[in-house]
Amino acid sequence: xxxxxxxxxxxxxxxxxxxxxxxxxxxxxxxxxxxxxxxxxxxxxxxxxxxxxxxxxxxxxxxxxxxxxxxxxxxxxxxxxxxxxxxxxxxxxxxxxxxxxxxxxxxxxxxxxxxxxxxxxxxxxxxxxxxxxxxxxxxxxxxxxxxxxxxxxxxxxxxxxxxxxxxxxxxxxxxxxxxxxxxxxxxxxxxxxxxxxxxxxxxxxxxxxxxxxxxxxxxxxxxxxxxxxxxxxxxxxxxxxxxxxxxxxxxxxxxxxxxxxxxxxxxxxxxxxxxxxxxxxxxxxxxxxxxxxxxxxxxxxxxxxxxxxxxxxxxxxxxxxxxxxxxxxxxxxxxxxxxxxxxxxxxxxxxxxxxxxxxxxxxxxxxxxxxxxxxxxxxxxxxxxxxxxxxxxxxxxxxxxxxxxxxxxxxxxxxxxxxxxxxxxxxxxxxxxxxxxxxxxxxxxxxxxxxxxxxxxxxxxxxxxxxxxxxxxxxxxxxxxxxxxxxxxxxxxxxxxxxxxxxxxxxxxx
Amino acid sequence: xxxxxxxxxxxxxxxxxxxxxxxxxxxxxxxxxxxxxxxxxxxxxxxxxxxxxxxxxxxxxxxxxxxxxxxxxxxxxxxxxxxxxxxxxxxxxxxxxxxxxxxxxxxxxxxxxxxxxxxxxxxxxxxxxxxxxxxxxxxxxxxxxxxxxxxxxxxxxxxxxxxxxxxxxxxxxxxxxxxxxxxxxxxxxxxxxxxxxxx
Numbered sequence: 001x002x003x004x005x006x007x008x009x010x011x012x013x014x015x016x017x018x019x020x021x022x023x024x025x026x027x028x029x030x031x032x033x034x035x036x037x038x039x040x041x042x043x044x045x046x047x048x049x050x051x052x053x054x055x056x057x058x059x060x061x062x063x064x065x066x067x068x069x070x071x072x073x074x075x076x077x078x079x080x081x082x083x084x085x086x087x088x089x090x091x092x093x094x095x096x097x098x099x100x101x102x103x104x105x106x107x108x109x110x111x112x113x114x115x116x117x118x119x120x121x122x123x124x125x126x127x128x129x130x131x132x133x134x135x136x137x138x139x140x141x142x143x144x145x146x147x148x149x150x151x152x153x154x155x156x157x158x159x160x161x162x163x164x165x166x167x168x169x170x171x172x173x174x175x176x177x178x179x180x181x182x183x184x185x186x187x188x189x190x191x192x193x194x195x196x197x198x199x200x201x202x203x204x205x206x207x208x209x210x211x212x213x214x215x216x217x218x219x220x221x222x223x224x225x226x227x228x229x230x231x232x233x234x235x236x237x238x239x240x241x242x243x244x245x246x247x248x249x250x251x252x253x254x255x256x257x258x259x260x261x262x263x264x265x266x267x268x269x270x271x272x273x274x275x276x277x278x279x280x281x282x283x284x285x286x287x288x289x290x291x292x293x294x295x296x297x298x299x300x301x302x303x304x305x306x307x308x309x310x311x312x313x314x315x316x317x318x319x320x321x322x323x324x325x326x327x328x329x330x331x332x333x334x335x336x337x338x339x340x341x342x343x344x345x346x347x348x349x350x351x352x353x354x355x356x357x358x359x360x361x362x363x364x365x366x367x368x369x370x371x372x373x374x375x376x377x378x379x380x381x382x383x384x385x386x387x388x389x390x391x392x393x394x395x396x397x398x399x400x401x402x403x404x405x406x407x408x409x410x411x412x413x414x415x416x417x418x419x420x421x422x423x424x425x426x427x428x429x430x431x432x433x434x435x436x437x438x439x440x441x442x443x444x445x446x447x448x449x450x451x452x453x454x455x456x457x458x459x460x461x462x463x464x465x466x467x468x469x470x471x472x473x474x475x476x477x478x479x480x481x482x483x484x485x486x487x488x489x490x491x492x493x494x495x496x497x498x499x500x501x502x503x504x505x506x507x508x509x510x
Numbered sequence: 511x512x513x514x515x516x517x518x519x520x521x522x523x524x525x526x527x528x529x530x531x532x533x534x535x536x537x538x539x540x541x542x543x544x545x546x547x548x549x550x551x552x553x554x555x556x557x558x559x560x561x562x563x564x565x566x567x568x569x570x571x572x573x574x575x576x577x578x579x580x581x582x583x584x585x586x587x588x589x590x591x592x593x594x595x596x597x598x599x600x601x602x603x604x605x606x607x608x609x610x611x612x613x614x615x616x617x618x619x620x621x622x623x624x625x626x627x628x629x630x631x632x633x634x635x636x637x638x639x640x641x642x643x644x645x646x647x648x649x650x651x652x653x654x655x656x657x658x659x660x661x662x663x664x665x666x667x668x669x670x671x672x673x674x675x676x677x678x679x680x681x682x683x684x685x686x687x688x689x690x691x692x693x694x695x696x697x698x699x700x701x702x703x704x705x706x707x708x709x
Contacts, residue, residue, distance in 0.1 A: 063536075067536065071544070072544070075544045075545060076545065078548075079545060079546075079548045082548035082550060083548050083549055083550060085550055085551070086550065086551035086552070086553065087550050087551075087552060088552070088553075088575070089552055089554075089573060089574045089575045090572070090574045090617055090618050090620075090621040090623055091621055092617060092620070092621070093620060093621070118572075118621060118622075119566050119567055119572060119621040119622030119623050120567045120621065120622025121620075121621050121622060135541075137540070137541050138541050141541045141543075143568065143570070145543075146546075146547045147543050147544075147545070147546055147547055148543070148544045148545045148546060148547060148548070149541050149542060149543045149544055150541075150542055150544050151538075151539055151540065151541045151542065152536065152537070152538050152539040153538050154536070154537065154538045159535075159536040159538075163544075165547065165548045166547045166548070167547060167548050167549070167550045168547045168548070168549050168550070169549065169550055169551070169552035169554065170549065170552075170554070171554060171556070171561065171671060171675050171676070171677065172675030172676050174676070175675060175676040175677065176547075176549060177573055177671075177677070177697060178547070178573075178697065179550065179552060179572075179573065180566055180570065180571075180572035180573065181550070183548070189536055192536060193535065193536055196535060196536055197535070200535075
């Protein structure tokens with residue numbers, strides 16, 4: 001039984017706070033899909049799309065132009081060369097290969113294989129009289145319409161340009177007649193492929209540095225967004241730790257700046273409200289303190305008068321004597337209440353001072369009990385000698401007297417006061433004072449409130465001898481010593497109050 | 511909701527990537543028309559040579575050039591030029607039609623050319639007379655109704671190019687059976703020429 005409900009509650013609240021803080025600590029530096037990553041990805045995506053599209057369009061245009069030039073050159077050069085050739089009709093098989101080889105040599109931009117088709121005659125400048133590359137579609141087009149045409153064919157990964165050139169001959173100066181002879185040229189486009197591949201490499205090499213460059217504005221944008229957010233987080237944390245005058249610098253006029261100014265306004269309003277609350281509380285305290293002060297002087301006079309009246313009460317008739325004694329007793333209680341109120345006001349105003357002195361704790365407790373005449377067997381004391389501590393003797397006296405008095409009043413005899421020391425964490429020793437009673441104990445629902453001001457554990461007993469401030473003053477005194485106090489029930493029945501005060505002085509003996 | 515958004519985002523990326531990936535290298539194309547045909551030299555001299563039309567293996571008509579003097583070799587006739595036997599004008603149409611009806615010679619057959627016309631008994635008479643409308647009318651020693659369209663076109667074109675170097679003559683054919691057929695050749699450049707199977 002070392003901690004009470006009060007401190008435990010406080011610690012739980014602290015834990016909550018710490019648990020709540022932890023995720024915010026991690027939020028910024030490491031986050032797989034944090035703002036920074038997302039902004040960078042967005043920039044990269046935009047850059048990739050634009051660079052890729054530009055590169056692709058450029059590449060396509062360049063490739064089309066390159067291929068078009070090659071094709072047009074090939075088709076017109078093939079037509080020119082064919083036009084310089086003479087054929088007999090019908091075309092004879094002998095000698096035609098010679099003609100075709102001659103045509104093949106003149107190929108432009110580079111040599112091609114020339115095929116001829118006439119009737120059932122098939123001949124070529126190469127080894128096979130019939131090409132495997134020329135498609136039926138090209139043949140059909142050349143047969144159907146006496147016009148030159150070409151087709152690009154990819155066979156086994158090699159691109160070929162195939163040109164079909166139907167021939168006509170002149171029957172009169174302005175009449176042409178299809179001769180039935182169709183010449184084909186087949187040209188490998190390896191050089192064009194090399195050029196197109198080079199274009200592709202160039203487009204890719206142009207796009208990749210673009211992506212790298214896009215990272216820089218991405219980083220800048222991420223920074224410009226993240227900095228206000230970081231400021232906001234820092235400010236919110238500072239606000240949470242009680243610095244209500246925290247403000248954020250408002251930069252620019254964007255949404256984040258709006259957020260910052262809204263935050264500043266809210267903080268300002270919060271600060272104002274808190275200040276008003278504090279002032280109201282301060283006024284209330286000062287009022288209580290003033291009232292007690294003002295009451296003290298007339299009460300002193302009244303106490304002197306009631307003492308005299310008390311002495312003379314025996315000479316009065318019975319009714320009057322009873323009335324006089326009642327007035328006297330109530331005046332005494334009022335005086336105690338006023339004293340306690342003034343004491344608690346001093347604590348509230350943080351005006352209470354600790355006048356420490358090195359004392360023998362056992363001796364101090366014994367003196368306290370003697371002063372209150374609690375020397376009969378109602379109060380037992382287990383006081384080991386030689387425990388010395390640096391304490392304020394007056395305040396320690398108040399603590400012991402309040403606890404024992406409270407135990408006698410609300411618990412029951414026998415009341416036991418025990419003293420001992422205990423080593424807690426390395427280097428700190430704690431003086432533990434326990435006051436137990438033989439009463440029924442404290443009801444569990446009352447336990448959290450026993451140190452509250454004017455709290456009555458027993459609702460029926462609204463009028464008691466105490467001021468209702470005794471345990472509150474005890475708590476304040478213990479706190480002033482840097483200690484803790486807790487209330488509980490013993491397993492065997494009876495309340496137990498435990499006071500832990502750090503022991504600053506070394507033990508003299510034992 | 512989130513998944514749908516991710517999916518649409520992926521679709522956008524894919525749409526951007528597909529043209530990039532699909533555009534690499536040299537791709538095949540369809541047949542692209544590129545300019546006119548090649549005009550070759552065939553050394554046709556209509557004064558001394560005949561232009562006969564035979565049937566190509568694909569069904570179209572194929573013109574062949576035959577010297578008008580069968581006794582002279584091709585090279586001799588060619589070498590002596592237009593100063594040989596027929597200096598007076600074109601080869602007579604009757605002779606040209608008779609030669610066409612005689613069918614392809616060895617050279618023509620070597621190139622895979624044939625004829626759609628039936629064999630005609632030698633000595634059958636061919637009569638040609640110009641018609642009043644500028645065309646030409648030819649009486650043939652065979653029955654027209656037995657002929658297919660290729661045979662009719664062989665006759666029409668052969669006669670048309672004999673009468674006119676441009677071939678733009680209306681040819682009227684009359685058969686022994688009394689049937690007749692009128693047409694122009696229509697093989698000249700730009701017209702639907704030797705289309706396989708065209709009639």
